[in-house]
Amino acid sequence: MRISQLSHETGVAVATLKFYLREGLLHPGQQTSRTQAMYDESHAERVRLIRALSEAGGLSLARVRQVLDALDDPPTSRHHLLGAAQDALRPEDAHADPEWTAFAREFVDQRGWQIRDDEPLVDLLGEQLHAVLDAGINLADGAPLAAWADAAESIAEADLSTVPDDPAAALRQVVVGTVLTDPVLATLRRLAQQHRSATLFESE
Template sequence: MRISELSARSGVSVATLKYYLREGLLHAGLATSATTATYDESHLERVRLIRALLDSGGLSVAAARRVTDALDTPPPARHDLLGVAHGALSGGPLSPAEGSAATAAAALVDALGWHVGICAPARAELERALAAAAAGGLEVPARDLTAYARAMHKVAEVDVRGVPRDSAAAALRHVVVGTVLLDPVLLALRRLAQEDVSSRTPS
């Protein structure tokens, strides 16, 4: 299909598609001349993914590019998919927090016996989030943090069960898109659950 048809089918303007091409978000089409190219269903699927990442997921163009780069070069080992996906979504290595937040995060992972890499992006994200909460006057008790972690572990079990096993590319796409687009779902469910629990709690 020509870029005009890709635009019509995706609902994205030609100018925006050309921007995606320049930014490396969308892979090049098959050149038919010096100034024209044809595109296929893989381009349509990628455009829809890009829109989901930018609009629903709220990612920046740079973050979306990290995701598409990872999708184009998936790692061979299935377990490594999570590391690639989390690294793409986090923006790369984060400087770990210091003090009580780092101690609390490390103690939590150790106490639960979780197999988590010392350089895992989510570990640094947890440390920084706890540090930000403390700076805002909210200290999260270890008991509560453990309860949150155990609840999220059950969510993670559901997540991992749903990862496709037929190809690394399909698995990586599932992990990345699922993380970006389902995080708001999890947040909404938490708020609904809070309302339900509050309504059942005597005043």
């Protein structure tokens, strides 16, 4: 198909497709002459993926590029899956405060989670908990944190239980799934809050 057709199929403006081509987010079509190229289903799929990651997943195009690159270079076994997946989504490490990193590390260890020593997600968790406490939210008794971690464990279990055998497909599912379903979880949380609140505070 030609670019206008690709635009039609995906609902993305031709100018934007050209932009994606220029930026290397979309692989070039097959040239049929100096001013013409053909695109196929792989292009349409890629465009839909770009839009899903950036719109629904809220990723910047720079991050989308990272994810795409990672997906193009899948691991050889599912054992290396998470490494590859999380490389793709790795946070750019900010100014990690050692004190809070240590706090997060201790929590993770106490949970019995086997996490690499230099895992940047631990720094990130430290920063995030710092922000939460700084904003005056009480986590003192640790109960909510433990409840969240329990919930995270069951979610992770569900995430991994349906992973396909093929490493490339597995990678795609984990990466894209995680990005796109984080917002779903946030929404479910709010809905569940509403439901609980209705029964809990009915009397007031």
